[in-house]
Amino acid sequence: MKLITVAGPPSSGKTSVILKTIEALGQPAGSVGVVKFDSLTSFDHQRYDEEQIPNQTAFAGKICPDHFFVSNVEGAVEWGLKKGLSVLVTESAGLCNRCSPYVNGILSVCVIDNLSGINTPRKIGPMLKYADIVVVTKGDIVSQAEREVFAFNIREVNASATVLFVNGITGQGAVMLARHWQDAPEIQTLRDRKLRFTMPAAICSYCTGETRIGEIYQMGMVRRVEFDDV
Amino acid sequence: MKPIDYVAEVSSVPLGEILRRYPLVADYLANIRLNGVDETRTLPEVLEDIDEDMLEEFGLDREEVIYHLSAFLAAFSPVKSSVDEISSITILGGRDKVGRPEMVELTVTPGEVVSIVGPTGSGKSRLLEDIECLAQRDTPTARQILINGSVPDVNKRFTSGGKLVAQLSQNMNFVVDLTVQEFLEMHAKSRMISDSAPVVEKCFAVANALAGEKFTPGTKVTQLSGGQSRSLMIADTALLSSSPIILIDELENAGLDRREAIKLLIGNEKIVFISTHDPLLALRANKRIVIRNGGIAKVIETTAEEEQTLRKIEAIDSILLDIRNQIRGGGFVTKDSVPEFQER
Numbered sequence: 001m002k003l004i005t006v007a008g009p010p011s012s013g014k015t016s017v018i019l020k021t022i023e024a025l026g027q028p029a030g031s032v033g034v035v036k037f038d039s040l041t042s043f044d045h046q047r048y049d050e051e052q053i054p055n056q057t058a059f060a061g062k063i064c065p066d067h068f069f070v071s072n073v074e075g076a077v078e079w080g081l082k083k084g085l086s087v088l089v090t091e092s093a094g095l096c097n098r099c100s101p102y103v104n105g106i107l108s109v110c111v112i113d114n115l116s117g118i119n120t121p122r123k124i125g126p127m128l129k130y131a132d133i134v135v136v137t138k139g140d141i142v143s144q145a146e147r148e149v150f151a152f153n154i155r156e157v158n159a160s161a162t163v164l165f166v167n168g169i170t171g172q173g174a175v176m177l178a179r180h181w182q183d184a185p186e187i188q189t190l191r192d193r194k195l196r197f198t199m200p201a202a203i204c205s206y207c208t209g210e211t212r213i214g215e216i217y218q219m220g221m222v223r224r225v226e227f228d229d230v
Numbered sequence: 231m232k233p234i235d236y237v238a239e240v241s242s243v244p245l246g247e248i249l250r251r252y253p254l255v256a257d258y259l260a261n262i263r264l265n266g267v268d269e270t271r272t273l274p275e276v277l278e279d280i281d282e283d284m285l286e287e288f289g290l291d292r293e294e295v296i297y298h299l300s301a302f303l304a305a306f307s308p309v310k311s312s313v314d315e316i317s318s319i320t321i322l323g324g325r326d327k328v329g330r331p332e333m334v335e336l337t338v339t340p341g342e343v344v345s346i347v348g349p350t351g352s353g354k355s356r357l358l359e360d361i362e363c364l365a366q367r368d369t370p371t372a373r374q375i376l377i378n379g380s381v382p383d384v385n386k387r388f389t390s391g392g393k394l395v396a397q398l399s400q401n402m403n404f405v406v407d408l409t410v411q412e413f414l415e416m417h418a419k420s421r422m423i424s425d426s427a428p429v430v431e432k433c434f435a436v437a438n439a440l441a442g443e444k445f446t447p448g449t450k451v452t453q454l455s456g457g458q459s460r461s462l463m464i465a466d467t468a469l470l471s472s473s474p475i476i477l478i479d480e481l482e483n484a485g486l487d488r489r490e491a492i493k494l495l496i497g498n499e500k501i502v503f504i505s506t507h508d509p510l511l512a513l514r515a516n517k518r519i520v521i522r523n524g525g526i527a528k529v530i531e532t533t534a535e536e537e538q539t540l541r542k543i544e545a546i547d548s549i550l551l552d553i554r555n556q557i558r559g560g561g562f563v564t565k566d567s568v569p570e571f572q573e574r
Contacts, residue, residue, distance in 0.1 A: 098287070118406045118416075122261050126289050142405050143459075144396045144473075145417040145466045152420035156257050159305030172359045175369060197289045 002087045002184040008111030010093045013137035015044045016168030024178035033085045035076040037069050037092035066199045069101045074190045100126035102196040107184040113138040121153040126197040129158050139165045231307045236300035245269045262288045316474040317378050324372030326525025334526045340499040345512040348521030354505040358477045362395045396471045399479035404451035411447035417470050437465035442485035457485015464491045468498045478504040513540045
């Protein structure tokens with residue numbers, strides 16, 4: 001089974017890109033599946049169900065979505081193998097712009113949209129920097145110049161990634177992304193593979209349910225801003 | 231140049247001099263929050279004083295920064311950013327919606343304009359898409375696109391990041407909050423043009439010449455009218471975009487001198503495809519592709535008679551334009567506004 005990890009800010013068009021790329025793959029129905037990692041709610045399963053794509057949704061709830069992803073992705077792979085899938089896609093929303101649910105040796109795709117601001121690529125951290133392929137969506141409604149500058153800003157952060165433009169509505173460009181998916185390596189398990197980047201640190205009193213504000217309530221990994229002296 | 235070729239330079243030359251040699255490095259440093267450091271020192275010296283935890287947030291340690299910046303410089307070295315010469319593009323027919331083969335082989339060279347005509351929903355956009363992704367019989371139409379007479383290599387097709395093809399459609403807008411001047415400078419910078427002032431100035435002048443109503447360099451791009459936006463997009467695509475092929479999805483008449491717009495693109499040796507319903511645009515092309523039922527029904531070369539008739543159609547068009555201006559200016563339309571037609 002091939003594993004593809006897709007990440008990207010909320011509402012950047014991940015689900016649409018995945019749906020169009022699955023269509024462009026042209027594999028037999030039911031052989032490509034999706035596991036969606038989300039925080040609180042998600043309506044994407046309806047869209048996958050409509051297309052009769054095997055799918056599972058996992059909610060992180062109060063757990064850091066990145067930590068949640070890495071502790072469940074192995075289970076996702078096992079599910080995909082049991083289902084007899086030929087391609088499994090994981091989809092996760094990068095909520096803090098730092099998330100990078102990417103694993104060494106696994107094709108990593110980052111989806112960002114052209115409408116999010118010309119400097120967005122410079123603000124997204126490891127999620128963009130460690131991706132193999134950066135997919136840019138919503139390019140059909142901005143000017144050619146803005147598309148070019150956007151792609152340039154992506155290359156400034158991640159010079160080695162392949163940048164592809166995909167229209168999530170018409171599917172334009174999905175053929176090229178599908179070609180990259182076809183070349184992804186076959187895997188049997190993720191055990192002992194390593195993440196490309198460390199996950200956000202998160203062991204402080206608020207992680208364990210503290211709600212009160214004040215220094216005396218704070219323990220563990222806490223970082224304070226040094227504001228200017230006035 | 232490979233990344234390794236830059237390591238010694240990056241390690242030993244003071245940052246101020248590095249920035250002078252490679253202005254883009256300012257962006258690189260800003261992206262990892264290293265802007266505002268002492269530029270009289272070298273990068274390794276600067277890094278000594280930087281908190282490793284801060285670098286770690288970007289997935290880097292001190293040594294990696296040096297290699298990463300070297301890789302950045304290699305990626306943006308001039309050799310890599312140039313686009314290969316394109317001397318022709320060829321469309322080999324596939325099949326239409328019912329599987330009937332298209333008996334077409336059409337080669338287009340720089341400076342040529344091809345229009346694409348046909349009813350709404352007949353498949354004009356699909357043809358533009360096939361050109362954009364350099365289809366190799368792997369799209370629903372099974373068409374094949376050749377570059378310079380041969381199959382483009384896989385790398386060019388899948389990694390060029392859309393560089394071969396620039397697109398322009400009526401749906402496109404400016405979304406960035408910048409003035410016209412800043413916008414053009416930003417685009418020039420991304421093209422690694424070291425002295426951008428002349429090309430920015432030219433681009434502005436040309437865009438203004440195309441636009442029906444004038445605008446200033448200080449106008450916000452988001453505040454331009456439809457015609458002004460289109461004019462700026464065309465001037466920018468002709469003069470600042472590296473893409474040799476331009477796909478245009480309809481170009482409306484309002485506030486834009488389309489004849490000059492197309493001349494500008496041809497003059498800059500672009501290969502232009504225009505999908506259109508407008509007879510003036512369709513006939514101004516050297517050839518037109520007629521789409522029917524998802525397939526290319528035929529390719530027509532604009533005849534001498536059509537070129538002559540085009541002048542008459544233009545005359546009719548300018549009559550309509552005059553009437554529009556009369557009404558816009560609060561005037562009345564008179565019987566004399568429309569000349570008598572002899573025939574018909």
